[in-house]
Amino acid sequence: MLLNRHNVVVAELRPIKVIQFGAGNFLRAFAEYLIQSANEHFGFNGNVAIVQYVSPHGASQINQQDGLYTLLLQGIKDGVAVQEKQIIDCVTQAINPNLDYQAFLALADLPEVRYIISNTTEAGIVFNPTDKFSDMPASTFPAKLVQLLYRRFTSVKGNINKGFIILPCELIENNGLCLKQICAQYADLWELGNDFKLWLNNANHFCSTLVDRIVPGFPKNAPELGYEDKLLTMAEQYYSWIIADAEKIKDELIFNQEAFNVKLVGDLTVYRDLKVRILNGTHSALVPIAYLLGIDTVREAVEDLRVGKFIRQLIFNEIVPTIKIEAHECEEFADDVLERFANPFIEHRLMSIALNSLAKFKTRDLPIILDYQAQFKRAPAHLTLSLAALLVFYRGSFAEREQIDLVDDAQFISYFKSSWDEFAIDENIDKLTNQLLRNESVWGVDLSKSIQLTEAIGKYVGKILAGGLAKLVEELDT
CATH class of the missing domain: 1.10.1040.10 (N-(1-d-carboxylethyl)-l-norvaline Dehydrogenase; domain 2)
Incomplete structure (x- = not known):
């Protein structure tokens, strides 16, 4: 039987509080792992909506399993070789903006969304001057992000307290600052107005981050699970997340927990x-x-x-x-x-x-x-x-x-x-x-x-x- 919410007992769907660009193995084993832990141990009560557009079938595969997948953690923990297994249930849905652009934009209207996380590889945070605001969607990740941010801006009528905490995981230097600068370029290119540019700059917190966890591909010799899981993900036990530029939101940041190997720093x-x-x-x-x-x-x-x-x-x-x-x-x-x-x-x-x-x-x-x-x-x-x-x-x-x-x-x-x-x-x-x-x-x-x-x-x-x-x-x- 295929892993989904009809075939296993998991937590009920929580409000979507995180929009995630990218659905690869790494984020499933890293960001979703931490969000799952925050739900189970720190009362976060939040789920993830994934924006997936690289693979034409990636979003549908996630939705076929109702966002559920198995995470295997294998490696050295406290000096001992251990294997752990858990079902991750913090993903609500996946949307391909190339197939349903309006559903993608509608994510910005969800009142409880506070976080945007991304991992679009080193090649993802780029500026393409041929992108148009009218494209459905624009080609690059930052351009899609600006389309989403502008929808949020109009939805909340420019409320300065309704922006996002943006946590890019791409392995480029100063990824948060770089992403923010490219978003500003698109705001200028598309002539989105001074009010939006002020909101973009002041209502949203672009944090530069550095992630670390080894996540291989689909395990070659998968263990017997008792169900079929096409999204089975394996990772090592070790992880770390170092986050800069988070001083203003450190008390709110759900990942800033002593139990997590997350460190807030001034310089990465x-x-x-x-x-x-x-x-x-x-x-x-x-x-x-x-x-x-x-x-x-x-x-x-x-x-x-x-x-x-x-x-x-x-x-x-x-x-x-x-x-x-x-x-x-x-x-x-x-x-x-x-x-x-x-x-x-x-x-x-x-x-x-x-x-x-x-x-x-x-x-x-x-x-x-x-x-x-x-x-x-x-x-x-x-x-x-x-x-x-x-x-x-x-x-x-x-x-x-x-x-x-x-x-x-x-x-x-x-x-x-x-x-x-x-x-x-x-x-x-x-x-x-x-x-x-x-x-x-x-x-x-x-x-x-x-x-x-x-x-x-x-x-x-x-x-x-x-x-x-x-x-x-x-x-x-x-």
């Missing part, structure tokens, strides 16, 4: 560098290396003698020196991350991390490369090899990996394909690497201007194509 910079560089940066850097070597999960990568050594050298020799925190703090966090990577319960598949790999590498790893070069006057060998492997990964096939299912910006995939097609004709590696590295749309900068980096990547690409990746990884040293 130190925490962001520590987490994004060591955990996320390592994730993104190991994917093309390990996957091209025939490895499918993070745990397998850490346990592999060659790749495990590569990962440890990458972290301690190249990433840690670029973080402006006491070395022992970095190393302690790094040791914890390696333990989490080796979680015996979780199969965190590399291809689930590979989603939007170009944007992830740009955000997570490129700053490390540039900082390392500035500090040591040379390119970091392990990250340089990772970038070279990423270029080969975006070829779309390699050795036994006859087809690599690339999921990224269509323009980027097309650009890489045409570059590799040209290489198939002229076999000019220098031309290929220069062409791929100079694309500022992909990397944000023209990487080909760094002659040292470009030459090193060209040599690595040549050796990888010649079947020498395993030897490179084994012999590489910083």
Whole structure:
């Protein structure tokens, strides 16, 4: 039987207090987990309405299960390996604005909605000047958010106390501030008026946040549940949420509970560098290396003698020196991350991390490369090899990996394909690497201007194509 409210006993539907952009595994295991806990232990009495528009069937799948799904928490808790299971019942509905735009806008009319949470990946918080207010809906997440905010503004007649607490979870620097600035751009572009712009700025609290929890894809070896659950979600035990710019709403913020691993801070910079560089940066850097070597999960990568050594050298020799925190703090966090990577319960598949790999590498790893070069006057060998492997990964096939299912910006995939097609004709590696590295749309900068980096990547690409990746990884040293 399919998991839904007819087949299991769960709490009655609560008022919708949270609008959530994104319905992926991460938010189900992170935001909904905390909201569920707030309902059960702190009297929040609130549910979530999910806005899902990436997959044409994502919202309907959630609604078929009445918003219910099973969350498996597996990992190390208080030094002991534990497995826990619970049914999450705090999701009321999912709406695809592409299919029902008016239902999407109507969420803004719900009187008890106070929170907006998002995770649209690093590629989600962007400005598109071709978006129109009359689009139903506009294309980008921030544009959709402004359409929703304007509806709220009109619904509450500009009441300054009826705005939202907005908590973006995307892994970009100062995500709250960035989102707020882009929303202001849309308000100007669409000429929504000074009254709305004042309300946007003063009634809504855009908090920059930093999230941390490893959430793999749908579990390969799912346990017997006694029912069918197409939304079954697995996560590690560990999580943390660091929230900045929340001073004015700290007493109201339901997540500000001593029992939660949530920290309110004035500045995210130190925490962001520590987490994004060591955990996320390592994730993104190991994917093309390990996957091209025939490895499918993070745990397998850490346990592999060659790749495990590569990962440890990458972290301690190249990433840690670029973080402006006491070395022992970095190393302690790094040791914890390696333990989490080796979680015996979780199969965190590399291809689930590979989603939007170009944007992830740009955000997570490129700053490390540039900082390392500035500090040591040379390119970091392990990250340089990772970038070279990423270029080969975006070829779309390699050795036994006859087809690599690339999921990224269509323009980027097309650009890489045409570059590799040209290489198939002229076999000019220098031309290929220069062409791929100079694309500022992909990397944000023209990487080909760094002659040292470009030459090193060209040599690595040549050796990888010649079947020498395993030897490179084994012999590489910083």
